[in-house]
Amino acid sequence: MRTEDLIERSLKESAQLKLLVARDLKGVIMDAAQVIGDALLAGNKVLLCGNGGSAADAQHIAGEFVGRFLIERAALPALALSVNTSVLTAIGNDYGFDNVFARQVEALARDGDVLIGISTSGQSTNVAVAMEAAGRIGCRTIALVGQTPGRIGAAAEVTIAIPSSTTPRIQESHIAVAHVICDIVERRVAAELAKEVGL
Secondary structure (H helix, E strand, O other): OOHHHHHHHHHHHHHHHHHHHHHHOHHHHHHHHHHHHHHHHOOOOEEEEOOOHHHHHHHHHHHHHHOOOOOOOOOOOEEEOOOOHHHHHHHHHHHOHHHOOHHHHHHHOOOOOEEEEEOOOOOOHHHHHHHHHHHHHOOEEEEEEOOOOHHHHHHOOEEEEOOOOOHHHHHHHHHHHHHHHHHHHHHHHHHHHHHHOOO
């Protein structure tokens, strides 16, 4: 395949998949934004976990909440569970890699918080175990997965299943969906905070 054709094919696939997501997943995206907004406005926090590119997405999304997306507003509490190498390696060494996120959920999550689990396959064991641990605590759960929701989707209260089996295309849609959710949540939080101060 010519390089030019590869570029065009990849970008068209990504765009077409996002159009499918826009058509078919609006309801579940709104559900996820509602869960996150409710939690943050109640004084709770958002935790996120994933492996590889999904770990990078978790950090990216946390940064949008703690910093800002588009609007100047108060910082919102969000934490990616993949960032503390000492914690990750200690848990991995003592409890096994399958527990690197669940152990942190047990330490940090509280009733009413939200855990977002990200996995293109829906089967990452450490993400699934974390989602199940969150459910036992009363932490609300959102899954960002591919077309096969797997164990992670089964453990989630809200599952956003991107209709693709191609890892890069799923990842591109995950971050697009996450940006939409950040936009919705940020606008809602900013509006609610403005009401509180009488603006």
